[in-house]
Amino acid sequence: MDGFVIAVDRGRYTCVLSGAERGVVGAELPTVTAMRARELGRKSVVVGDRVSLVGDTSGAEGALARIVRIAERRSVLRRTADDDETTAEGRLERVVVANADQLVIVSALADPPPRTGFIDRCLVAAYDADVEPLLCLTKADLAGPEEVLGYYTELELPYVLNRPDSDLAALRALLSGKVSVLVGHSGVGKSTLVNRLVPDALRAVGVVSAIGRGRHTSTSAVALRLPPVPGVDTDPGWIIDTPGIRSFGLAHVSADSLLHGFPDLVEGTVDCPPNCQHTTDEAACGLDAWVAAGKADPRRLASYRRLLASRAGEGDSRGESDQRGPGEGDRRGPDE
Numbered sequence: 001m002d003g004f005v006i007a008v009d010r011g012r013y014t015c016v017l018s019g020a021e022r023g024v025v026g027a028e029l030p031t032v033t034a035m036r037a038r039e040l041g042r043k044s045v046v047v048g049d050r051v052s053l054v055g056d057t058s059g060a061e062g063a064l065a066r067i068v069r070i071a072e073r074r075s076v077l078r079r080t081a082d083d084d085e086t087t088a089e090g091r092l093e094r095v096v097v098a099n100a101d102q103l104v105i106v107s108a109l110a111d112p113p114p115r116t117g118f119i120d121r122c123l124v125a126a127y128d129a130d131v132e133p134l135l136c137l138t139k140a141d142l143a144g145p146e147e148v149l150g151y152y153t154e155l156e157l158p159y160v161l162n163r164p165d166s167d168l169a170a171l172r173a174l175l176s177g178k179v180s181v182l183v184g185h186s187g188v189g190k191s192t193l194v195n196r197l198v199p200d201a202l203r204a205v206g207v208v209s210a211i212g213r214g215r216h217t218s219t220s221a222v223a224l225r226l227p228p229v230p231g232v233d234t235d236p237g238w239i240i241d242t243p244g245i246r247s248f249g250l251a252h253v254s255a256d257s258l259l260h261g262f263p264d265l266v267e268g269t270v271d272c273p274p275n276c277q278h279t280t281d282e283a284a285c286g287l288d289a290w291v292a293a294g295k296a297d298p299r300r301l302a303s304y305r306r307l308l309a310s311r312a313g314e315g316d317s318r319g320e321s322d323q324r325g326p327g328e329g330d331r332r333g334p335d336e
Helices: 116-129 147-151 171-177 189-195 199-206 255-259 265-271 288-290 298-309
Strands: 002-009 010-015 032-036 051-057 065-068 076-080 091-099 100-106 132-139 159-163 177-183 221-223 236-242
Touching: 010 065, 010 298, 032 100, 032 132, 032 255, 065 199, 100 116, 100 159, 100 171, 116 132, 116 177, 116 255, 116 298, 132 189, 177 199, 189 199, 189 236, 255 298, 265 288, 288 298
Parallel strands: 032 065, 100 132, 100 177, 132 159, 177 236
Antiparallel strands: 002 010, 002 051, 002 221, 010 032, 051 065, 076 091, 221 236
8 A cells, every 4th residue: 555654753654545635634634553664674764755555554543554665755855963064963864854845934024033044044955855945924914024035036936924814825825736844943933824724733743643652742743734725626735844943954965056055146156266165265256246246145145155164164063053134134143
């Protein structure tokens, strides 16, 4: 039987059988508990994986199936605990989720202020994983989006604005038919957003994590089926809540790929000398002239160079002290 992994906890995997999710939402979604077959070796199984199951797939209490095959992944979203690949943390690569179509970066416009450094990291991780980014700006009743959107104006980054009482139709349309991963810091309103998108989310999380004695830890990811839109006969999609992700270490991303997280800067490297490292030490780096000509925001170049310095082991290599919102200069503070 083919299945979709929606939760992982201490060697037990909660799956839904392919096709079973049609028209069923929340905690009512029939689930199968499985373990990984020995023949898979050290191959990891993560939320979002499409797998093949054998054994007892009835979903009855106490039933246990086995995962014997993992389908080829369409995308893999990764992170490390550190930016510097020469450190132990930088060499420890974690797969966050598999087969995601979209990374939804949830950021508040105020209380707490937006952290563009964190958003930049998420964009690099998304582009590296071949996952489409979507910026979801919350608390739009407290502040306007102009400065944040101005910072990303050259990227044509898709975005949605949300207020506590706003209609979520625009966001639902962008989530429809996709597997979307939600990331965001504490206090930005991500949990509120998840509960509005999936009104039965708390109950659903309790069911899928029951194999771990009902705990939904800060390091776990859970896939939740979106409710169908009334009158619309299409796949409503899935959202994957990732409460444990506070920052993305980028040691797994090459220096060349890191630049592609800043597409507004790529063209500016055409006039760089051979083997240019694009750091502040490169006097002939074409990026300085590109920014000086007004073709990119200088704050974007500064953010890119901070990531380069972090990869080299300079500054905060864990990515936990990135710049605040565009209106707050270059002050830095903890990701929280």
